[in-house]
Amino acid sequence: MNTQDLIKPLIQKNTTKILLVVLDGVGGLPVQGRTELEAADTPNLDALAQTSACGLHIPVSMGITPGSGPGHLSLFGYDPIECQIGRGILEALGLGLDVKKTDIAVRGNYATIENGIIKDRRAGRIPTEQSKKLTERLQNELSKIDEADVIFAPGMEHRFAVVFKFPELLEPGSSAVNDTDPQKEGNPPLYPVPSTPQAEKVARVAEKLINQAPEILKNEERANYILLRGFSSPPDIPTFENAFGLSALAIATYPMYRGLAKLIEMDAPPITGNLEEEIDFLKQNYHDYDFFFMHVKKIDSYGEDGNFDGKADRIEEFDLILPQILELNPDVLIITGDHSTPSLLKGHSWHPVPVLLKSPYVLGGLCKAFSERECTKGELGIFPSVNIMPLALANSLRLKKFGA
Amino acid sequence: MNTQDLIKPLIQKNTTKILLVVLDGVGGLPVQGRTELEAADTPNLDALAQTSACGLHIPVSMGITPGSGPGHLSLFGYDPIECQIGRGILEALGLGLDVKKTDIAVRGNYATIENGIIKDRRAGRIPTEQSKKLTERLQNELSKIDEADVIFAPGMEHRFAVVFKFPELLEPGSSAVNDTDPQKEGNPPLYPVPSTPQAEKVARVAEKLINQAPEILKNEERANYILLRGFSSPPDIPTFENAFGLSALAIATYPMYRGLAKLIEMDAPPITGNLEEEIDFLKQNYHDYDFFFMHVKKIDSYGEDGNFDGKADRIEEFDLILPQILELNPDVLIITGDHSTPSLLKGHSWHPVPVLLKSPYVLGGLCKAFSERECTKGELGIFPSVNIMPLALANSLRLKKFGA
Numbered sequence: 001m002n003t004q005d006l007i008k009p010l011i012q013k014n015t016t017k018i019l020l021v022v023l024d025g026v027g028g029l030p031v032q033g034r035t036e037l038e039a040a041d042t043p044n045l046d047a048l049a050q051t052s053a054c055g056l057h058i059p060v061s062m063g064i065t066p067g068s069g070p071g072h073l074s075l076f077g078y079d080p081i082e083c084q085i086g087r088g089i090l091e092a093l094g095l096g097l098d099v100k101k102t103d104i105a106v107r108g109n110y111a112t113i114e115n116g117i118i119k120d121r122r123a124g125r126i127p128t129e130q131s132k133k134l135t136e137r138l139q140n141e142l143s144k145i146d147e148a149d150v151i152f153a154p155g156m157e158h159r160f161a162v163v164f165k166f167p168e169l170l171e172p173g174s175s176a177v178n179d180t181d182p183q184k185e186g187n188p189p190l191y192p193v194p195s196t197p198q199a200e201k202v203a204r205v206a207e208k209l210i211n212q213a214p215e216i217l218k219n220e221e222r223a224n225y226i227l228l229r230g231f232s233s234p235p236d237i238p239t240f241e242n243a244f245g246l247s248a249l250a251i252a253t254y255p256m257y258r259g260l261a262k263l264i265e266m267d268a269p270p271i272t273g274n275l276e277e278e279i280d281f282l283k284q285n286y287h288d289y290d291f292f293f294m295h296v297k298k299i300d301s302y303g304e305d306g307n308f309d310g311k312a313d314r315i316e317e318f319d320l321i322l323p324q325i326l327e328l329n330p331d332v333l334i335i336t337g338d339h340s341t342p343s344l345l346k347g348h349s350w351h352p353v354p355v356l357l358k359s360p361y362v363l364g365g366l367c368k369a370f371s372e373r374e375c376t377k378g379e380l381g382i383f384p385s386v387n388i389m390p391l392a393l394a395n396s397l398r399l400k401k402f403g404a
Numbered sequence: 405m406n407t408q409d410l411i412k413p414l415i416q417k418n419t420t421k422i423l424l425v426v427l428d429g430v431g432g433l434p435v436q437g438r439t440e441l442e443a444a445d446t447p448n449l450d451a452l453a454q455t456s457a458c459g460l461h462i463p464v465s466m467g468i469t470p471g472s473g474p475g476h477l478s479l480f481g482y483d484p485i486e487c488q489i490g491r492g493i494l495e496a497l498g499l500g501l502d503v504k505k506t507d508i509a510v511r512g513n514y515a516t517i518e519n520g521i522i523k524d525r526r527a528g529r530i531p532t533e534q535s536k537k538l539t540e541r542l543q544n545e546l547s548k549i550d551e552a553d554v555i556f557a558p559g560m561e562h563r564f565a566v567v568f569k570f571p572e573l574l575e576p577g578s579s580a581v582n583d584t585d586p587q588k589e590g591n592p593p594l595y596p597v598p599s600t601p602q603a604e605k606v607a608r609v610a611e612k613l614i615n616q617a618p619e620i621l622k623n624e625e626r627a628n629y630i631l632l633r634g635f636s637s638p639p640d641i642p643t644f645e646n647a648f649g650l651s652a653l654a655i656a657t658y659p660m661y662r663g664l665a666k667l668i669e670m671d672a673p674p675i676t677g678n679l680e681e682e683i684d685f686l687k688q689n690y691h692d693y694d695f696f697f698m699h700v701k702k703i704d705s706y707g708e709d710g711n712f713d714g715k716a717d718r719i720e721e722f723d724l725i726l727p728q729i730l731e732l733n734p735d736v737l738i739i740t741g742d743h744s745t746p747s748l749l750k751g752h753s754w755h756p757v758p759v760l761l762k763s764p765y766v767l768g769g770l771c772k773a774f775s776e777r778e779c780t781k782g783e784l785g786i787f788p789s790v791n792i793m794p795l796a797l798a799n800s801l802r803l804k805k806f807g808a
Contacts, residue, residue, distance in 0.1 A: 029765055029766070029767065030767060030768070030769075033769075035767070056783075056785075060410075060806050060807075061407065061410060061791070061794065062787060062791035062794055062795055063411070063791060063793075063794030063795040063796075063797060063798035063799075063803065064410065064411070064414070064794065064798070064803070064806050065798065065803065065804075065805045065806060066805070066806055066807060067805050067806060067807035067808040068807075068808070069807045069808055070806055070807040080806075080807065081405050081410065084807060085807065085808070087808050090807075090808045091808075342765070344764075344765070345765065347805075348805055349765070349798075350795075350798040350803070351765075351767075352783075372767055372783070373767055373769060373770060373783070376770060376781070376782070376783055376785075377781075381785060382784075382785035382787075
């Protein structure tokens with residue numbers, strides 16, 4: 001049985017507060033004997049781990065490296081295999097576009113075409129600044145196709161995202177349109193063919209888009225064509241409040257993580273700045289929500305760059321502000337990551353992610369520090385990430401007994 | 405979702421090598437305070453465990469004692485409950501017969517019949533030597549029944565196996581023929597009745613076999629009849645290469661383990677000898693495959709005999725040759741068993757099996773030795789055996805990220 005179905009009838013109201021801090025990519029691997037968490041000087045995290053329930057969680061399955069989508073959905077209590085997020089959706093969220101249940105999102109590339117043949121699938125990686133201007137031009141001239149409002153967002157270099165906003169919910173299967181990118185240069189672009197009858201409406205909009213865009217771009221030397229990939233609609237999943245009975249606020253400076261939170265209808269107003277700004281925002285809104293998802297991005301970025309010391313420094317930076325979080329005294333505080341990003345691997349990895357859960361109802365006393373190795377000794381064991389939300393609810397006394 | 409379905413779209417090519425060493429039945433239980441692994445002097449295994457990812461795996465489910473079939477299939481990444489291997493198949497493989505997807509395999513017993521009544525279901529446990537001769541006689545006179553080639557193999561005492569080799573794939577359900585063994589002496593033998601229409605073809609061959617064999621055996625005093633049990637066809641499962649993208653070589657001196665490997669189309673040429681011969685064979689073929697399954701049988705045999713010291717000695721024997729394996733420097737080395745065989749129980753048991761995984765991408769530093777108790781402290785935890793293959797692929801950098 002799906003975890004959400006199991007706990008749904010057990011949910012009870014309470015005034016307790018839950019704070020989930022996601023240190024993006026926090027898990028690591030040893031370099032010269034120590035992981036980033038072990039090398040970082042983190043007296044506050046370590047003291048907290050000593051009195052918390054600790055363990056390691058597996059986002060998808062053993063050996064599987066999660067993307068950011070499945071990593072976060074698991075933490076939010078959604079089965080990451082059942083609830084997959086399409087590439088178009090994730091790209092659109094990452095570029096700051098809102099995506100609603102009535103929308104179709106698509107990844108786009110500027111490309112170079114000559115006599116009907118794709119010469120360069122990336123239009124010579126045109127500068128981001130130029131892509132921004134071209135995308136504005138497309139937006140001005142193509143804001144509506146058929147019944148769909150069309151919203152563009154420029155990305156890095158040749159990339160952009162586009163969302164077709166339909167006036168009402170489409171039928172299931174509506175996003176089943178193939179990529180128009182032939183993947184190989186020297187070939188003509190493909191047509192956006194619907195692979196189900198339900199997808200015909202979306203394919204028609206896409207076809208008009210790829211027919212009209214080259215007219216608008218015809219004087220461009222390189223970016224005179226567009227290729228579309230990853231047609232997708234948002235996953236059909238319950239809202240976070242509906243699933244867990246919690247009003248929720250997302251605190252994230254990067255659009256993609258706000259976007260993931262918005263997919264399940266958490267409030268996620270745009271904020272900018274660093275950790276201090278996030279903490280201020282948390283404090284300002286602390287009385288208005290039951291649940292807070294606070295996202296700390298930079299740790300992952302340094303891991304992705306293979307910068308061991310930089311990642312350790314970012315962990316220390318978080319450790320320094322941790323006392324401000326503890327002052328709020330949330331009933332349940334969970335500190336973890338959405339996946340591991342060992343600087344050794346310069347990317348996401350399959351390794352279980354350390355987690356600590358502070359509440360009045362834990363054993364504690366099992367781990368000396370907050371690290372991958374110390375967390376193996378913890379009372380939570382090694383467990384699927386989707387179980388974090390039931391643990392959060394239980395520890396905040398928001399779940400009734402199962403069975404008599 | 406099935407693990408294989410989950411990882412299939414994530415598989416990417418690489419030139420990395422994976423070596424899976426199966427110490428058959430290695431897990432044990434304490435006798436005078438120490439298990440066989442704890443009593444054995446194993447400096448090499450212990451040193452390796454200190455720098456490896458360790459844990460314990462559960463072949464089928466907690467409390468379930470696996471046979472050799474499910475034990476190995478789980479290690480090879482196949483769900484042992486979904487993919488069950490029939491008794492006839494396992495017996496035929498164990499006696500060195502090849503089994504193809506177009507075959508039906510059956511276990512046989514010589515029996516004593518008198519006036520149509522089974523007097524002795526085991527023909528007085530005739531000597532193996534005699535059984536060998538009788539089986540040769542059956543083979544000579546019954547090499548073809550209807551369209552099926554019939555292949556016999558003698559076993560120990562009254563046992564034999566027979567394979568019906570059909571010219572083409574049979575329909576699903578074709579092996580649904582009941583045993584002809586009435587299980588009780590003093591009863592007449594049963595007819596091989598097809599329980600589905602698809603099984604009629606096989607039942608007809610079986611009926612001709614049990615009608616003609618007594619003619620051939622009529623002058624035997626005891627072994628004048630044959631009983632058939634466990635009609636089965638090979639499981640309909642993907643090949644190992646298809647499931648995991650790995651070319652694979654099985655190195656095993658016992659026919660059953662080569663046979664299990666051949667069921668999933670690993671290469672498994674016959675080899676004889678002891679550990680040294682296996683290592684030589686591994687070295688000779690090391691450049692030609694991605695994946696190696698090396699089976700070490702003797703540890704289990706001593707466990708089955710209840711010979712604690714003998715089992716510990718065989719473990720030490722393996723420890724002595726371990727440096728030769730390490731010299732090959734495989735990218736991923738996994739050392740484990742297919743199940744536990746505590747000499748205390750003189751047989752397979754349900755206990756989780758210690759495992760170590762060496763790769764550049766592990767934490768290590770959590771276990772002092774390779775033993776059941778030390779492995780409980782490891783970073784892999786206690787987990788289902790089917791997850792070993794995804795871990796092997798991840799650690800050999802052969803899996804892409806799941807989701808964006």
